[in-house]
Amino acid sequence: MNRFSWFNAVSLTFGFAFLYIPMIILVTYSFNESKLVTVWAGFSTKWYGELFRDQAFLDAAWVTLRVAVFSSxxxxxxxxxxxxxxxRAGRFTGRTLFSGMIYAPLVMPDVITGLALLLLFIGVGLDRGVLTVVLAHTTFAMCYVSVVVSSRLATFDQSLEEAALDLGCSPAQAFRLVTLPIIAPAVISGWLLAFTLSLDDLVIASFTTGPSATTLPIKIFSAVRLGVSPEINALSTIMIGIVTAGVxxxxxxxxxxxVRQRREEQAAARAQ
Known part of the structure; x- marks a missing residue:
């Protein structure tokens, strides 16, 4: 039965148009000669050159990259x-509290998280800068990593780990040699998710950053408040290109x- 109706086709078309037409417009106007982002004055790449000569944007990008790598x-x-x-630990005293503390940032508003961390850093006398932003991003990103890795560990065959223990491995060796390679895709996915969340964060970073650690989202937001510049279009186009290449x-x-796994399965079937 064909379930792809005209309604589904129209809905899908409008959905993709809503998502991607603004990006196409942004990329197009990043090559605009005019300073006015809404007036086309000819093709030019000068705003990319202006962007790479803007030290403030370059410094913000470097801070953002460092924070994202360390925090993720x-x-x-x-x-x-x-x-x-x-x-793996099963039932233990305080498990419910521990689980709630791990997953709380998933449902906590960013404003509350940022304000709470700001008060914490002020209370302990920690100057706001790159370190405080890294700690803040680590706090809210680790719960996403925990969810991704937990879903993989829940379906993990523990008999493999038990076999390694029976063959003489210590628990640490069994985790490093058996468990970690198997859950590595989930761990890598968690790292990429944490990296993306750190790059994208504006609210929490605005509470926990200082004058010497302006991240790129904060810099873009501050610049947009004074009017959209063609340099921002160029920067956004570069970011879209990087994400597209990564995907x-x-x-x-x-x-x-x-394909390699399918070939190996076929070769194993022929060998049998």
Missing amino acids: TLATILGTMAAYVLI ITASVISKRNM
Whole structure:
């Protein structure tokens, strides 16, 4: 039975148009000669040159990249540890409280999280800068990593780990040699999710950053308040290009892995 009706086709078309037409307009006007982003005055790439000569944007991009790398790495380590405890430790005293504390940032408004972290940093006398932004992003990103890794550990065959223990591995060796390679795709997915969330964050970073650690979203938001500049269009186009390249690369790698796995299964079937 064909379930793809005209209503579905129209809905899908409007959905994709709503999502991608603004991006197409943004990319088009990033090559505009005019300073006015709504008036086309000819094709030009000068705003890309202006962008790479704007030291403020470059500094903000470097801060954002450093914060994203460090916070996503810490969030991945802590989130994986938390997921392992929740799935493998069974029932223990305080498990409900521990689980609630792990998943609370998922439902907590960003404003509340940012304000709470700001009060914490002021209370302990920690100057706001790159370190405070890293700690803040780690706090809210580790719960996403924990959810992703927990879903993989819940379906993990523990007999493989038990076999490694029976063969003489210590628990740490069994985790490093058996468990971690199997859950590696979930761990990598959690890291990428945490990295993306850190790059995208504006609200929490605005509470926890200082004058010496302006992130790119804060810089863009401050610039847009004074009017949209063609440099922002150029910057957004570069970011769209990077994301598109990443998605295409991931799709190609995933497809190659599926083809290789299918070939290995066929070779194993022939050998039998």
